Amino acid sequence: MTARSALRLRRITAREPARSSRLAVQRGALLAVLLPFVAIVTLFQLVPFLWSLYLSVHRWAGVGTPRWVGLGNFTRIVQDATIQAAFANTVLFILIMVPTLTALSLALALLLNHALLPLRGILRVLVFLPYITPAIVAAIIFSIVFNERFGHMNAMLQLVGLSPVAWLKTQTGARIVVALTGIWQVLGYTTLITLGGLQTLPHELYEAATIDGADAWQRFWAITLPLLSPTLAVVSVIALLFVLNLFLPYFLFPATNGYGPERGTVTVSVVQYVYAFTNRRYGEAAAVGCLVGIVGFLIALLQIRVWRLSRGWSI
Amino acid sequence: MSGQDREGLRITRRAFLAGSLVSLLLASCRREAATPPQQATPTVPAVGTPAVQVPLTGTLTFWGHPDHPLERIRDAFLQEYPNVTLNWVLTNDYYTKFQTAMAAGGEGAPDLFWLEASDVQLYGGRGLLLDVTDLIEPIKDQFIPAKLAEAYVPKASRYYGIPGDLSVSGIYYRPDLLEPLGVTIKDDMMYEEFLAALREIAAAGKKAVLYPAGGGGVAAAYWSWFVAQYGGSGVATCDGSEITVDDEAGIAAARLLRDIVATGATLNADFWTPEYWDALNSELLVLDFAAAWARGFWESNLDASQLGKWRVAPLPRAVPGGPRTGVWGGATLVATAKTQNPELAKQFMKFAFASEPGCQAAADWGIIPSWIPYLEGFFQQLKFKLFGDQPAAKLWLELGRELSTTYCRPAIYTPALDILGTDLDPIVQGRVTPEEGMKAIGDKLRDIAPDYQ
């Protein structure tokens, strides 16, 4: 109740910018708070970031003085087949995983929020477990589960009369395994956020709708989805950040540095790591990083804009 | 003979220590150490006697992966020099850690590191690695020449490490399973004959040689052997100044790789995966290319019933009279320039790969030091469970001497591996001709070559 009235109040005051400018006296306290913030951000975020910007316009093998090449790294990376594949795969994983994660989070959250669902508490923990499992362990488990000859997945397929699939050796199979493992890892987290969002939805609206004769399906479309959309926007941004940092293939396909069959699973995160730390091509890796950072930022802004426009929601 | 070596070395080592304390004495000791051990033995005690009183002390750090061969050498070293502190940092991503430290100018780097051949060339001569020419120069004739060359940085004309693993390779095969197929693997044969054998194996439904989907590191490793066997210098000349990946030898190597996969005998699996061991244990994979150091892994992963049934043969020849082997892996032990204990670091390096106890400890793990006195001595008495009664050690030594000295792994070999790992596959699959494919790889390498000078 209180949360809801606070929300309403906030919306009103947001239109009165004058109310929030009354800080003249407390310069000392302000500085005491802002100084550590500015210092830490500058030293550990901005300086390393500027360093990577610097590297992105230089060639550097990790020894000696970096050599200035202007935009040479950027023209090189757009021609590099592996980096092209990394961008293409990442886009593919974004297109597959972000909507899937958002939809599955919603579905799972609705279920886990169902008062009559047995073992709710245990299920919530279970769903969250993968999020705290280290990527390398997840990779080992899934490479066993999806093994062509003795994996559980093919055993199940054969049980229902289907022929086994070479999951880890074909491009499509490898991508499916990466997407499934990634979804398995992060779904618990996004589901919890959705679940939290669900629990703030006002009961009265549902009650009123029920009295008006709306069935569950109508209530979902008319109340749940619109009111939950800000939460879903956050979920989709989190999913996007997760995919942009998807490093799993490195552990799933160690023999090819995470590239996978026919470079089918190499991601921008993997290629940055491998180019910098295996190939000693720090300049190109930094250039990829800059591109990813900018593109990711723009996509996130766009995502938020779209939700905001459609829902009248302000950040 | 070997006992005498050991005695001589120990005294020299102590002489070294004294030298680190008194620089004048150091100079004389080094001169002493510069002569081959056989001649040194009578003279060393005179110089060494005062040094014996001083126990070797100091601290050395090393970064490596858990279960590293240098752990065994550490234990052996400490037995002899209990007053030394050896701080071994074992972590999975030790290489990333090391590279980052090197990229930061050597800040926080360990004293000792187990460095890949191409990285010796990258870091050597740039003030990042300790110049150990004074250690190597006097004993350089005691190493397999091809491995010694990996510790040598041409552009600086100095040595920056002591050769580690011999890393020769050959064919591991099962004569008992091949005989019924009418296939014999000879110690001296040409690849044409070998290809015919692979076809027989494929026709019988068995597998030989790995080729995982996409090629990857396996394809790059095979290509590297073949190019050395064809007499090429690899991806580039030894000083890295000229790209040679698409020369005649490079193209021939790619063609050979394509022909091997085309026999249909190759197994689509990666190294050391459960299904790889299963293919060996279930007698599906009856022949494979493998490095000498791989033997230890085989012995710990094959069923007991499989041990003793395997034999090792040299690789076939690519050209008449050419080498029947190639290197795979084989790091060099280096010290970093920022080490606080350069003399102790050199002592350890010498103990590790140029002394009997050090070499024996290394061999315990499964690698083969490339120090000839060891290879000719103790090593020859070793028996290997995997190879039954075959005198494999004799073959490894013979192959070590055959290793190509024209083949090199300059700094650009590191990024080249990645490119080969992805770009050989189209050639193997027949989508591009070896000439076109290698030319494209060459152009890529020429583009990045200036960065690795």
Add this chain to the structure above:
Amino acid sequence: MTLPRSRTTHSIRRSPVHLTSAGLLLIAVAIALPFAFPYYSMLVLSFMPRSAIMQPVLHLWPAPWIWENYRRIFFGEWVLSVSIFRAVFNSFVLATGQTIPMLLLCSLLAFLFAKWDFPGRSILFGLSLATMFIPYQATLVAFYLLVSRLGWLDTFLPLWIPWWVPGFAIFFLRQYIRAAIPDDLIDSGLIDGAGLLRQYWSVVLPLIVPGLVVVGVLNFVNAWNDYIYSNLVFSNVRLYPSTLYLYSFQGSRIAVPEYGMMTAASILASLPIITIFLVFQRQIISGLTRGAIR
């Protein structure tokens, strides 16, 4: 997929129950399986010797069953010669030292960004948001250089201080404060003459506890799972957090991992997090919301 949709939750008490308990139980099991099964596999492997794990058969139950993996990591009978408990303790120190100051600093900053105006406010807030998109791989060398120059190698400092002002936490808590704390409350505090820090301490902090729990737990989990930075910073085995500890079972990249000990260590290392999650479950779920939506 239609089942979950057909049922929104808040009206359950009022609407006729469409699904039988048996149906719901079935759904519960259907959800649980894909999540539980890989975890179950981990448990199975943790009780098996490596040689048996390598056998190309379906592992549905540990055969042979051994305690060896657990015994060895309990007593540190492994090349690291450190017990898993030491590593878990280190993870705890690492994650706590990162999370607690982070919560104080970020909530204070969030309070500033949410309720106060000062020169440079939007620039600083935008800056903190943008840091979320800095790709970490390109910054590792610079990070290492800084840390080594500061003399912070082999201490917990590089895993604490740089992580005290994460963009996500500031953003989340700012949204939370905007939603949970009415302006009137601040105004009445101002009339009483309470300063910025007094207001923060006595008005804001008590009201945002659920939000703090959420950010805290999520940050704690991330800190607990850090591998890349820990690997660069720690060379002293006795300081290894649990991630470095269990990654060490991977051995070299060409060696066969010690699957059994690795999974055993992973299970043990996740127990504290599971406990924290169980304790704070209610706050996490209720707290996740207000910050996220506004």
